[in-house]
Amino acid sequence: MSDIAKDRTGHSLKNMGSASSLSRKELHGCIKGSLSAVSYVDEPSQRDVASRLTVQMENTYQLGPSKHFPVAIVNHILKDVLTNSLQEEQYEPELCRQMTKTISEVIKAQVKALLVPRYKLIVMVYIGQLSGQSILVGSRCLWNPKSDNFASYVFRNSSLFALATVYAVYFE
Known part of the structure; x- marks a missing residue:
């Protein structure tokens, strides 16, 4: 989104109030698609860090038989x-x-x-x-x-x- 579009969206939200305080009737009066919500987490949680640490990559390609023909x-x-x-x-x-x-x-x-x-x-x-x-x-x-x-x-x-x-x- 361009800077001008961000400014317009931010300005219209300030004038209308927060999206959570608007009722359904007030939202229907707005132009379709003019209101969107995006959630973003800046810092990873402890669980995400732990899951990244447990992932291990291993080379499974074998250059020869592990067990020779008897x-x-x-x-x-x-x-x-x-x-x-x-x-x-x-x-x-x-x-x-x-x-x-x-x-x-x-x-x-x-x-x-x-x-x-x-x-x-x-x-x-x-x-x-x-x-x-x-x-x-x-x-x-x-x-x-x-x-x-x-x-x-x-x-x-x-x-x-x-x-x-x-x-x-x-x-x-």
Whole structure:
């Protein structure tokens, strides 16, 4: 508000009396919008000062995982699941196709139960017939060797082999 407007408002309030002493009828006679009230506290109260002192800012950004991926424990999980699931099985293509899905879900559930924060898990299971042939498995991704990791286990019985791999990629 300009100085001239302040002077006019102050002068009109002095002539009319204080706003609290005016009745509703007298206020209705005034020009609409000519009277306004603004409250302003110059000094902060003790409560405001105390609340400002308790506010603390902290940096929550982490430059790496607080808890690393437990490779040894995951290797043990892979060994147990593959051994228990495939110990007595014979290779049948349709059965093995279904078992890869089931085994990968069981492994994923058990690794998630470890509650390692901020890791994305990729579980891959391969089952094939053991008849003198070989298999080469390769995978590629963007990898941070400081935080990302993997665990892998190979199982064999008289008629089949199984390869299970868990990739743990840290999510920043």
